[in-house]
Amino acid sequence: MKKVIGMGEIMIQMNPVEKGALKYQTLFERHVAGSEANIIIQMQKLGIQTSFITSVGEDQFGEVVISTLRSEGTDTSGVKVDPEHPTGVYFVQRSYPIPKKTKVFYYRKGSAASFLSQEDIDESIFEDVDLFLVSGITPALSEKCRNAALKALEICERKRIKVAFDTNIRVNLLQNRQKALDTLLPFIQRAQILFTGIGDLYFLFESDLASSIENIKKIAERAELLVIKKGEEGAMCLDLNSGKSFEHSSYPVEVIDELGAGDAFDGAFLAAYLENYSVKECLKFACAAGAITVSLKGDIEPLPSWRDLELFIEIFDK
Numbered sequence: 461m462k463k464v465i466g467m468g469e470i471m472i473q474m475n476p477v478e479k480g481a482l483k484y485q486t487l488f489e490r491h492v493a494g495s496e497a498n499i500i501i502q503m504q505k506l507g508i509q510t511s512f513i514t515s516v517g518e519d520q521f522g523e524v525v526i527s528t529l530r531s532e533g534t535d536t537s538g539v540k541v542d543p544e545h546p547t548g549v550y551f552v553q554r555s556y557p558i559p560k561k562t563k564v565f566y567y568r569k570g571s572a573a574s575f576l577s578q579e580d581i582d583e584s585i586f587e588d589v590d591l592f593l594v595s596g597i598t599p600a601l602s603e604k605c606r607n608a609a610l611k612a613l614e615i616c617e618r619k620r621i622k623v624a625f626d627t628n629i630r631v632n633l634l635q636n637r638q639k640a641l642d643t644l645l646p647f648i649q650r651a652q653i654l655f656t657g658i659g660d661l662y663f664l665f666e667s668d669l670a671s672s673i674e675n676i677k678k679i680a681e682r683a684e685l686l687v688i689k690k691g692e693e694g695a696m697c698l699d700l701n702s703g704k705s706f707e708h709s710s711y712p713v714e715v716i717d718e719l720g721a722g723d724a725f726d727g728a729f730l731a732a733y734l735e736n737y738s739v740k741e742c743l744k745f746a747c748a749a750g751a752i753t754v755s756l757k758g759d760i761e762p763l764p765s766w767r768d769l770e771l772f773i774e775i776f777d778k
Protein backbone atom coordinates (compact mmCIF):
# COMPACT_ATOMS: atom_id res chain seq x y z
CA MET A 461 0.00 0.00 0.00
CA LYS A 462 1.32 3.46 -0.92
CA LYS A 463 2.00 5.84 1.97
CA VAL A 464 1.60 9.64 1.89
CA ILE A 465 2.16 12.40 4.46
CA GLY A 466 0.47 15.80 4.28
CA MET A 467 0.99 18.96 6.27
CA GLY A 468 -1.13 22.06 6.78
CA GLU A 469 -3.81 23.84 8.75
CA ILE A 470 -7.21 22.24 9.36
CA MET A 471 -9.98 24.58 10.43
CA ILE A 472 -13.58 24.56 11.43
CA GLN A 473 -15.67 25.66 8.47
CA MET A 474 -18.95 27.41 9.24
CA ASN A 475 -21.05 27.07 6.10
CA PRO A 476 -24.44 28.83 6.04
CA VAL A 477 -27.55 26.83 5.38
CA GLU A 478 -28.65 29.48 2.84
CA LYS A 479 -26.83 31.32 0.05
CA GLY A 480 -26.26 35.07 0.31
CA ALA A 481 -24.43 37.80 2.21
CA LEU A 482 -22.83 36.48 5.37
CA LYS A 483 -24.17 39.22 7.61
CA TYR A 484 -27.74 37.97 7.09
CA GLN A 485 -26.95 34.32 7.82
CA THR A 486 -28.16 32.95 11.13
CA LEU A 487 -28.01 29.19 10.58
CA PHE A 488 -24.74 27.41 9.88
CA GLU A 489 -23.53 23.86 9.30
CA ARG A 490 -20.26 22.99 10.99
CA HIS A 491 -17.72 21.30 8.72
CA VAL A 492 -13.99 20.57 9.02
CA ALA A 493 -11.64 21.54 6.19
CA GLY A 494 -8.19 22.64 5.12
CA SER A 495 -6.69 22.31 1.70
CA GLU A 496 -3.90 19.80 2.40
CA ALA A 497 -6.08 17.73 4.74
CA ASN A 498 -8.80 17.62 2.08
CA ILE A 499 -6.25 16.30 -0.42
CA ILE A 500 -4.95 13.71 2.05
CA ILE A 501 -8.44 12.51 2.97
CA GLN A 502 -9.33 12.20 -0.71
CA MET A 503 -6.28 9.96 -1.08
CA GLN A 504 -7.19 7.96 2.01
CA LYS A 505 -10.69 7.40 0.57
CA LEU A 506 -8.96 6.09 -2.56
CA GLY A 507 -6.99 3.45 -0.68
CA ILE A 508 -3.75 5.29 0.10
CA GLN A 509 -2.32 5.04 3.63
CA THR A 510 -2.12 8.61 4.93
CA SER A 511 -0.72 10.56 7.84
CA PHE A 512 -1.06 14.25 8.66
CA ILE A 513 1.11 16.87 10.36
CA THR A 514 -0.70 19.80 11.94
CA SER A 515 -1.37 21.57 15.21
CA VAL A 516 -4.78 22.21 16.74
CA GLY A 517 -5.87 24.08 19.85
CA GLU A 518 -6.55 22.28 23.09
CA ASP A 519 -10.22 23.08 22.57
CA GLN A 520 -13.51 21.58 21.42
CA PHE A 521 -12.76 22.38 17.76
CA GLY A 522 -9.33 20.76 17.99
CA GLU A 523 -11.04 17.59 19.18
CA VAL A 524 -13.38 17.71 16.17
CA VAL A 525 -10.43 18.07 13.79
CA ILE A 526 -8.61 15.09 15.29
CA SER A 527 -11.69 12.87 15.34
CA THR A 528 -12.44 13.80 11.71
CA LEU A 529 -8.98 12.71 10.59
CA ARG A 530 -9.25 9.51 12.63
CA SER A 531 -12.72 8.66 11.39
CA GLU A 532 -11.47 8.88 7.80
CA GLY A 533 -8.55 6.58 8.66
CA THR A 534 -5.72 9.15 8.53
CA ASP A 535 -2.94 8.62 11.08
CA THR A 536 -2.79 11.48 13.62
CA SER A 537 0.53 10.75 15.33
CA GLY A 538 1.92 13.94 13.71
CA VAL A 539 -0.85 16.13 15.16
CA LYS A 540 0.13 18.45 17.99
CA VAL A 541 -2.32 19.79 20.55
CA ASP A 542 -1.34 23.35 21.50
CA PRO A 543 -2.62 24.57 24.88
CA GLU A 544 -1.84 28.22 24.08
CA HIS A 545 -3.38 28.87 20.68
CA PRO A 546 -6.85 28.09 19.32
CA THR A 547 -8.00 26.00 16.37
CA GLY A 548 -8.65 28.25 13.36
CA VAL A 549 -12.17 28.94 12.15
CA TYR A 550 -13.56 30.34 8.90
CA PHE A 551 -16.93 31.34 7.55
CA VAL A 552 -18.17 30.76 4.04
CA GLN A 553 -20.38 33.03 1.95
CA ARG A 554 -21.97 31.23 -0.99
CA SER A 555 -23.27 32.68 -4.26
CA TYR A 556 -22.90 36.31 -3.19
CA PRO A 557 -22.23 38.78 -4.70
CA ILE A 558 -21.27 36.57 -7.65
CA PRO A 559 -23.62 33.61 -8.23
CA LYS A 560 -21.97 30.21 -7.72
CA LYS A 561 -18.80 31.82 -6.33
CA THR A 562 -17.77 31.18 -2.74
CA LYS A 563 -16.00 33.75 -0.57
CA VAL A 564 -14.27 32.93 2.72
CA PHE A 565 -13.75 34.94 5.90
CA TYR A 566 -10.91 33.58 8.02
CA TYR A 567 -10.46 33.77 11.80
CA ARG A 568 -7.10 32.02 11.69
CA LYS A 569 -4.55 34.66 12.73
CA GLY A 570 -2.60 33.34 15.72
CA SER A 571 -4.12 29.88 15.31
CA ALA A 572 -2.39 26.78 16.68
CA ALA A 573 -1.41 25.69 13.14
CA SER A 574 0.30 29.01 12.43
CA PHE A 575 2.65 28.25 15.37
CA LEU A 576 3.70 24.88 13.96
CA SER A 577 7.51 24.87 14.00
CA GLN A 578 10.50 22.79 12.93
CA GLU A 579 10.55 21.02 16.32
CA ASP A 580 7.07 19.68 15.58
CA ILE A 581 8.25 17.77 12.51
CA ASP A 582 9.07 14.27 13.69
CA GLU A 583 11.35 12.59 11.17
CA SER A 584 10.33 9.10 12.29
CA ILE A 585 6.90 9.36 10.65
CA PHE A 586 8.60 9.81 7.23
CA GLU A 587 9.75 6.18 7.27
CA ASP A 588 8.73 4.27 4.08
CA VAL A 589 6.76 7.22 2.76
CA ASP A 590 6.18 7.44 -1.01
CA LEU A 591 5.05 11.06 -1.24
CA PHE A 592 4.90 14.26 0.82
CA LEU A 593 2.17 16.80 0.09
CA VAL A 594 2.01 20.45 1.05
CA SER A 595 0.57 23.59 -0.52
CA GLY A 596 1.28 27.33 -0.71
CA ILE A 597 -1.09 27.97 2.20
CA THR A 598 1.23 26.42 4.81
CA PRO A 599 4.39 28.48 4.15
CA ALA A 600 2.17 31.58 3.88
CA LEU A 601 0.74 31.12 7.39
CA SER A 602 3.87 32.29 9.23
CA GLU A 603 7.66 32.19 9.05
CA LYS A 604 7.61 29.38 11.65
CA CYS A 605 5.27 27.33 9.46
CA ARG A 606 7.38 27.99 6.39
CA ASN A 607 10.48 26.76 8.22
CA ALA A 608 8.60 23.70 9.41
CA ALA A 609 7.58 22.93 5.83
CA LEU A 610 11.17 23.51 4.66
CA LYS A 611 12.37 21.01 7.27
CA ALA A 612 9.90 18.49 5.85
CA LEU A 613 11.38 19.13 2.37
CA GLU A 614 14.88 18.50 3.75
CA ILE A 615 13.78 15.18 5.25
CA CYS A 616 12.21 14.24 1.90
CA GLU A 617 15.48 15.09 0.15
CA ARG A 618 17.47 12.84 2.46
CA LYS A 619 14.98 10.00 2.30
CA ARG A 620 14.35 10.41 -1.45
CA ILE A 621 10.64 11.01 -0.97
CA LYS A 622 8.73 12.61 -3.83
CA VAL A 623 7.08 15.97 -3.18
CA ALA A 624 3.72 17.16 -4.48
CA PHE A 625 3.00 20.87 -4.15
CA ASP A 626 -0.06 22.97 -4.99
CA THR A 627 0.66 26.71 -5.30
CA ASN A 628 -2.77 27.40 -3.69
CA ILE A 629 -2.25 31.18 -3.55
CA ARG A 630 -4.30 32.88 -0.82
CA VAL A 631 -4.00 36.59 -1.52
CA ASN A 632 -4.93 37.57 2.03
CA LEU A 633 -1.98 35.55 3.34
CA LEU A 634 0.56 36.41 0.63
CA GLN A 635 -0.39 40.02 -0.18
CA ASN A 636 1.47 40.53 -3.45
CA ARG A 637 3.23 38.82 -6.31
CA GLN A 638 6.77 39.30 -5.01
CA LYS A 639 5.91 38.02 -1.53
CA ALA A 640 4.21 35.01 -3.12
CA LEU A 641 7.20 34.21 -5.35
CA ASP A 642 9.67 34.58 -2.46
CA THR A 643 7.57 32.47 -0.10
CA LEU A 644 6.80 29.65 -2.51
CA LEU A 645 10.05 29.46 -4.51
CA PRO A 646 11.77 26.51 -2.72
CA PHE A 647 8.56 24.49 -2.87
CA ILE A 648 8.02 25.10 -6.58
CA GLN A 649 11.69 24.26 -7.18
CA ARG A 650 11.51 21.00 -5.25
CA ALA A 651 8.18 19.50 -6.30
CA GLN A 652 8.08 16.54 -8.66
CA ILE A 653 4.35 16.97 -9.06
CA LEU A 654 3.31 20.58 -9.24
CA PHE A 655 -0.32 21.69 -9.18
CA THR A 656 -1.41 25.20 -9.97
CA GLY A 657 -4.39 27.01 -11.44
CA ILE A 658 -4.96 29.73 -14.01
CA GLY A 659 -5.71 32.27 -11.26
CA ASP A 660 -2.50 31.41 -9.38
CA LEU A 661 -0.41 31.55 -12.56
CA TYR A 662 -1.81 34.96 -13.42
CA PHE A 663 -1.13 36.22 -9.88
CA LEU A 664 2.47 34.96 -10.03
CA PHE A 665 3.42 35.99 -13.56
CA GLU A 666 0.87 38.57 -14.71
CA SER A 667 0.90 37.22 -18.23
CA ASP A 668 -1.09 34.93 -20.53
CA LEU A 669 -1.30 31.21 -19.90
CA ALA A 670 1.36 30.17 -22.43
CA SER A 671 4.00 32.58 -21.05
CA SER A 672 3.09 31.78 -17.43
CA ILE A 673 3.62 28.09 -18.15
CA GLU A 674 7.06 28.85 -19.59
CA ASN A 675 7.85 30.98 -16.51
CA ILE A 676 6.85 28.37 -13.95
CA LYS A 677 8.65 25.63 -15.89
CA LYS A 678 11.89 27.61 -15.54
CA ILE A 679 11.50 27.64 -11.74
CA ALA A 680 10.17 24.12 -11.33
CA GLU A 681 13.57 22.50 -11.75
CA ARG A 682 12.53 19.03 -10.66
CA ALA A 683 8.94 18.84 -11.81
CA GLU A 684 7.95 15.72 -13.71
CA LEU A 685 4.29 16.66 -13.99
CA LEU A 686 2.86 20.18 -14.14
CA VAL A 687 -0.89 20.08 -13.60
CA ILE A 688 -2.93 23.20 -14.36
CA LYS A 689 -6.51 23.51 -13.11
CA LYS A 690 -8.69 25.68 -15.30
CA GLY A 691 -11.97 25.59 -13.39
CA GLU A 692 -14.93 25.28 -15.72
CA GLU A 693 -12.55 24.79 -18.63
CA GLY A 694 -11.20 21.55 -17.13
CA ALA A 695 -7.53 20.82 -16.59
CA MET A 696 -4.29 20.05 -18.36
CA CYS A 697 -1.15 18.17 -17.45
CA LEU A 698 2.27 18.60 -18.99
CA ASP A 699 4.47 15.54 -18.70
CA LEU A 700 7.81 17.30 -18.57
CA ASN A 701 9.81 14.09 -19.07
CA SER A 702 8.16 13.13 -22.33
CA GLY A 703 7.15 16.64 -23.42
CA LYS A 704 3.58 15.42 -23.96
CA SER A 705 0.56 17.41 -22.85
CA PHE A 706 -2.88 16.10 -21.86
CA GLU A 707 -6.23 17.85 -21.38
CA HIS A 708 -9.56 16.93 -19.79
CA SER A 709 -12.72 18.98 -19.85
CA SER A 710 -14.72 19.66 -16.70
CA TYR A 711 -17.93 17.74 -15.98
CA PRO A 712 -21.13 19.80 -16.25
CA VAL A 713 -22.63 19.76 -12.73
CA GLU A 714 -24.59 22.28 -10.68
CA VAL A 715 -22.22 24.31 -8.49
CA ILE A 716 -23.38 24.48 -4.86
CA ASP A 717 -20.07 25.17 -3.13
CA GLU A 718 -16.87 25.39 -5.16
CA LEU A 719 -14.63 25.22 -2.07
CA GLY A 720 -12.46 22.14 -1.90
CA ALA A 721 -12.85 21.23 -5.58
CA GLY A 722 -9.17 21.86 -6.26
CA ASP A 723 -8.25 19.63 -3.34
CA ALA A 724 -10.50 16.78 -4.44
CA PHE A 725 -8.88 17.15 -7.87
CA ASP A 726 -5.33 16.95 -6.45
CA GLY A 727 -6.16 14.03 -4.15
CA ALA A 728 -7.74 11.93 -6.90
CA PHE A 729 -4.94 12.80 -9.33
CA LEU A 730 -2.26 11.78 -6.83
CA ALA A 731 -4.00 8.58 -5.74
CA ALA A 732 -4.41 7.54 -9.38
CA TYR A 733 -0.78 8.50 -10.08
CA LEU A 734 0.46 6.37 -7.17
CA GLU A 735 -1.64 3.48 -8.48
CA ASN A 736 0.16 3.82 -11.83
CA TYR A 737 -2.75 5.05 -13.93
CA SER A 738 -1.83 6.97 -17.09
CA VAL A 739 -1.70 10.78 -16.91
CA LYS A 740 -4.86 10.89 -19.03
CA GLU A 741 -6.71 8.70 -16.54
CA CYS A 742 -5.35 10.64 -13.56
CA LEU A 743 -6.84 13.80 -15.12
CA LYS A 744 -10.19 12.10 -15.69
CA PHE A 745 -10.48 10.89 -12.07
CA ALA A 746 -9.31 14.29 -10.83
CA CYS A 747 -11.90 16.22 -12.87
CA ALA A 748 -14.64 13.83 -11.71
CA ALA A 749 -13.66 14.20 -8.03
CA GLY A 750 -13.66 18.01 -8.41
CA ALA A 751 -17.12 17.95 -10.00
CA ILE A 752 -18.58 15.71 -7.28
CA THR A 753 -17.20 18.06 -4.63
CA VAL A 754 -18.65 21.29 -6.07
CA SER A 755 -22.11 19.71 -6.10
CA LEU A 756 -22.31 19.61 -2.28
CA LYS A 757 -21.41 21.70 0.76
CA GLY A 758 -18.37 20.81 2.86
CA ASP A 759 -14.91 19.92 1.57
CA ILE A 760 -14.44 16.45 3.07
CA GLU A 761 -17.89 14.88 3.04
CA PRO A 762 -18.32 14.78 -0.77
CA LEU A 763 -14.85 13.33 -1.50
CA PRO A 764 -15.54 10.15 -3.52
CA SER A 765 -14.35 6.56 -3.22
CA TRP A 766 -13.21 4.62 -6.34
CA ARG A 767 -16.70 3.16 -6.61
CA ASP A 768 -18.32 6.61 -6.47
CA LEU A 769 -15.86 7.94 -9.06
CA GLU A 770 -16.55 5.05 -11.40
CA LEU A 771 -20.32 5.45 -11.05
CA PHE A 772 -20.04 9.18 -11.76
CA ILE A 773 -17.79 8.70 -14.79
CA GLU A 774 -20.00 5.93 -16.16
CA ILE A 775 -22.99 8.30 -16.20
CA PHE A 776 -21.22 11.44 -17.37
CA ASP A 777 -19.00 9.86 -20.02
CA LYS A 778 -21.92 8.04 -21.66
Ligand code: CKP
Nearest residue numbers: 493494495719720721722723759
Ligand atom coordinates in the same frame (compact mmCIF):
# COMPACT_ATOMS: atom_id res chain seq x y z
O1 CKP B 1 -8.29 25.22 -3.31
P1 CKP B 1 -9.51 24.68 -2.69
O2 CKP B 1 -10.77 25.45 -2.96
O3 CKP B 1 -9.70 23.24 -2.99
O4 CKP B 1 -9.22 24.79 -1.12
C1 CKP B 1 -10.19 25.09 -0.19
C2 CKP B 1 -9.65 25.13 1.21
O5 CKP B 1 -7.59 25.44 3.32
C3 CKP B 1 -10.67 25.70 2.17
O6 CKP B 1 -11.48 24.70 2.67
C4 CKP B 1 -9.84 26.35 3.26
O7 CKP B 1 -9.90 25.61 4.41
C5 CKP B 1 -8.43 26.38 2.70
O8 CKP B 1 -8.54 25.99 1.33
C6 CKP B 1 -7.84 27.76 2.90
O9 CKP B 1 -7.02 27.92 3.79
O10 CKP B 1 -8.25 28.66 2.14
Ligand code: MG
Nearest residue numbers: 495628722723
Ligand atom coordinates in the same frame (compact mmCIF):
# COMPACT_ATOMS: atom_id res chain seq x y z
MG1 MG C 1 -6.69 25.03 -4.41
